Amino acid sequence: MSGSSSGSGILQLQGASFGYADRAVVRGVDLDVEPGEVVALLGPNGSGKSTLVRGLLGLNEHLGGSVRLFGTEVERLRDRYRLGYVPQRHTLSASVRATVEEIVAIGRLPHQGWFARRSRADQQIVRESLELVGLSDRAQEDVSTLSGGQQRRVLIARALAAQPDVLIMDEPTAGIDEASQYVLADVLHRLVARGTTMLIVTHELAALRDVVSRIVVLTSGRVIFDDTPAAYAERRAADELAHTHGGHHHDDELPARRPTPTGAHGPVDHLGAPDA
Amino acid sequence: MLDLLSYDFMQRALIAALLVGLAAPMVGIFLVQRRLSLIGDGMGHVSLAGVAVGLFTGNQPVATALIFAVAAAVLIEVVRARGNTSGDVALAIMFYGGIAVGVVLISKADTGTPTNLDSYLFGAITTTSRGDVWTFAVLAAVIVVTTWVLRPRLFAVANDEEYARATGMRVTALNIALAVLTAITVVVSMRVVGLLLISALMIVPNAASQLLTGSFRAALRLAVVLGVVASVGGVATSYYADTPSGGTIVILTIVFFVLASVLSGMLARRRGRRQEHLDEHDHEHGAGCGHPAIRHGDHVDYLHDGERHAAHADHWDEHHIVAAGQKEER
Numbered sequence: 001m002s003g004s005s006s007g008s009g010i011l012q013l014q015g016a017s018f019g020y021a022d023r024a025v026v027r028g029v030d031l032d033v034e035p036g037e038v039v040a041l042l043g044p045n046g047s048g049k050s051t052l053v054r055g056l057l058g059l060n061e062h063l064g065g066s067v068r069l070f071g072t073e074v075e076r077l078r079d080r081y082r083l084g085y086v087p088q089r090h091t092l093s094a095s096v097r098a099t100v101e102e103i104v105a106i107g108r109l110p111h112q113g114w115f116a117r118r119s120r121a122d123q124q125i126v127r128e129s130l131e132l133v134g135l136s137d138r139a140q141e142d143v144s145t146l147s148g149g150q151q152r153r154v155l156i157a158r159a160l161a162a163q164p165d166v167l168i169m170d171e172p173t174a175g176i177d178e179a180s181q182y183v184l185a186d187v188l189h190r191l192v193a194r195g196t197t198m199l200i201v202t203h204e205l206a207a208l209r210d211v212v213s214r215i216v217v218l219t220s221g222r223v224i225f226d227d228t229p230a231a232y233a234e235r236r237a238a239d240e241l242a243h244t245h246g247g248h249h250h251d252d253e254l255p256a257r258r259p260t261p262t263g264a265h266g267p268v269d270h271l272g273a274p275d276a
Numbered sequence: 277m278l279d280l281l282s283y284d285f286m287q288r289a290l291i292a293a294l295l296v297g298l299a300a301p302m303v304g305i306f307l308v309q310r311r312l313s314l315i316g317d318g319m320g321h322v323s324l325a326g327v328a329v330g331l332f333t334g335n336q337p338v339a340t341a342l343i344f345a346v347a348a349a350v351l352i353e354v355v356r357a358r359g360n361t362s363g364d365v366a367l368a369i370m371f372y373g374g375i376a377v378g379v380v381l382i383s384k385a386d387t388g389t390p391t392n393l394d395s396y397l398f399g400a401i402t403t404t405s406r407g408d409v410w411t412f413a414v415l416a417a418v419i420v421v422t423t424w425v426l427r428p429r430l431f432a433v434a435n436d437e438e439y440a441r442a443t444g445m446r447v448t449a450l451n452i453a454l455a456v457l458t459a460i461t462v463v464v465s466m467r468v469v470g471l472l473l474i475s476a477l478m479i480v481p482n483a484a485s486q487l488l489t490g491s492f493r494a495a496l497r498l499a500v501v502l503g504v505v506a507s508v509g510g511v512a513t514s515y516y517a518d519t520p521s522g523g524t525i526v527i528l529t530i531v532f533f534v535l536a537s538v539l540s541g542m543l544a545r546r547r548g549r550r551q552e553h554l555d556e557h558d559h560e561h562g563a564g565c566g567h568p569a570i571r572h573g574d575h576v577d578y579l580h581d582g583e584r585h586a587a588h589a590d591h592w593d594e595h596h597i598v599a600a601g602q603k604e605e606r
Contacts, residue, residue: 080442083442087438095308095309095311096492098491099492102492102493106435106440109429109443112428158439
C-alpha cells in the first residue's frame with residue numbers, strides 16, 4: 001500500500017481548523033502521522049472526530065492552519081485517492097443491483113482514463129483487495145444481500161483497490177455484530193502486517209486493542225491526548241484511581257474521562273484494564 | 277411485417293423507435309440508481325414550454341425544446357446540490373410552470389391545434405420528418421456514446437456520492453452531465469413516446485430488468501434489450517392496431533414488468549424450496565477459519581462436518597462430495 005510518498009509524513013497538521021462555512025468544529029489541531037502508524041482517533045460524540053477526517057478528505061471545509069498530506073498542501077493535492085476513505089455508514093445505494101466486484105472496482109477509477117475499462121491489472125488488484133478482506137467467494141453477489149459487517153468489508157476493499165497511502169476509517173466497528181467484529185479485527189491485523197498506515201475514528205477501542213500503535217483523543221474540537229496505547233491505559237488507570245479516592249487531582253488528567261451524556265457507552269471506557 | 281416497411285414514414289418511425297429504445301434505458305438506470313425516477317417527467321413538462329416557444333416564434337420546436345430541457349436540467353442539479361427544503365417546491369413550480377406555459381402558448385400559435393398539442397404530449401411518430409430522424413439519430417448517438425464513456429463514473433457517483441467526492445471525482449459535473457443526458461433523451465423521445473410518457477421508457481425497462489438480474493452490468497444490458505423491443509414492437513403494434521405509439525410502447529414495457537415480476541417470484545420460490553433443508557449458519561467461512569478449503573470451479577467450498585459449504589447470497593449451499601467413480605456413472 002505504502003511506497004510512493006517520498007520520506008515526508010503522511011499527515012502533517014499545524015493549528016488546523018475544520019468545520020462548516022463559518023463555524024469551526026475542530027480548532028488548532030497539531031498532528032503528524034508517519035508511514036506505518038495505526039492511529040485511533042477517540043472522543044465523545046460531537047467532539048469533532050468525523051469533522052477532522054472529513055476535513056482531510058475534502059468533505060468538510062478547511063478553515064485555517066496548515067494541512068499537508070504526503071508533503072503537499074491539502075488544497076493542492078491532486079491524487080486524492082491516496083487517502084483511502086472507508087465511510088461510517090454503509091452509504092452504498094441499494095436502489096439497483098450491483099455486485100461486490102462492481103463496487104470494489106470503483107476504487108480503481110482514479111487510475112483509469114475516461115475511455116479505459118478495467119484492465120487485467122485492475123482485475124487483479126480488485127481480486128487481491130477482496131481476498132484481503134476475506135470476501136473472494138462473494139465477488140459475484142449482489143451487495144445488498146450481504147450482512148452489515150460484510151458490507152463494511154466491501155467498503156474497505158473498495159478503499160484498498162485504490163492503492164492508497166493511508167486508510168481513513170470512520171467507525172469501522174460501529175453497528176455490526178460481535179462475530180463480524182472478530183472477522184473485521186482479523187482484516188485489520190492483516191493490514192497492519194502489510195504495513196498499512198491507518199487513521200481509525202472509533203468509539204470501541206476494545207475491538208481494535210492490539211491493532212493501534214497510537215491514540216489521539218479529541219474533546220470539544222481539540223486534541224487533549226496523543227501518545228501510545230500503553231501511556232493511554234496508564235493515564236486512564238491513574239485517572240480512575242484519582243476519582244475513586246476523590247479529591248486528589250493531577251493537572252494532566254484527561255478531561256475526557258468524566259461521564260458524558262452517552263453514559264456507560266462513553267468512548268474511552270473500554271480500555272480500562274491497566275494491563276495494556 | 278413487410279408491408280409496414282414499405283412506407284417511408286413507417287421506416288422513419290421504426291428507426292426513431294430503435295434509437296429511443298436504446299438510449300432511454302441506458303440513461304434511465306442511473307436515474308433509478310439515484311432515486312430520481314420522476315425527474316424525466318418534470319423535464320418533459322419543461323420541454324413542452326420549449327416546444328411552444330418554438331411554434332410561437334416560428335423556430336424549430338425540437339431546437340427550442342432542447343434548449344429549455346437542458347436549461348431545466350442544469351437548474352435542477354443546482355437546486356438539488358444546494359439541498360435546501362424549498363428546492364422541492366422550486367422544482368414543482370418549474371415543472372408545472374413549464375406545462376402551463378406550453379399549453380397556453382401552443383393555443384395561441386399559428387399552427388396551434390389540439391392535435392398538435394396531443395402529438396407532443398403523447399407522441400405522433402408517423403409525423404416524423406426525414407430531417408427529424410437525422411436530428412434524433414445524431415442526438416441519440418451523442419447520448420449513447422457519452423453515457424457509455426461516463427458509465428463507470430456515473431455508476432460510482434450514483435452508488436456513493438460522498439466516496440466519489442473524497443477520491444477527487446468531479447461529482448457535480450457528473451451529476452449535471454447525467455441531467456443533461458436525461459434532457460436530451462426527453463427531447464429525442466418526444467415524437468416517439470411523447471413528453472408525458474417518456475419517463476416510463478427510461479424507468480420501466482430498468483424496473484423489470486432489476487427483478488431478473490444480479491449485477492449492474494447484466495441489469496443494464498437487459499434493460500436496453502427490453503427498451504428496444506418495447507419501443508420497436510410498440511410502434512409496429514400501433515401501426516396494425518391503429519393506436520397511439522407512445523401509449524402502446526409504455527403498455528408493452530409494463531407488460532414486461534409484470535412478466536418479470538411473475539418470473540422472479542417463481543424463481544425465488546424454487547430457490548426457497550431447494551434450500552429449505554439447510555440449517556442456519558452462525559459461522560462465516562473464510563481464509564484461515566479452520567475448515568479445510570477446497571477450490572471448486574469458480575469458488576471455494578469449506579469442509580464442515582463432512583459437508584462442503586459454499587457461500588451463496590446470504591446463506592451457505594451444500595455442495596455434495598461426489599466420489600470419482602460415481603461421477604462417471606452420471
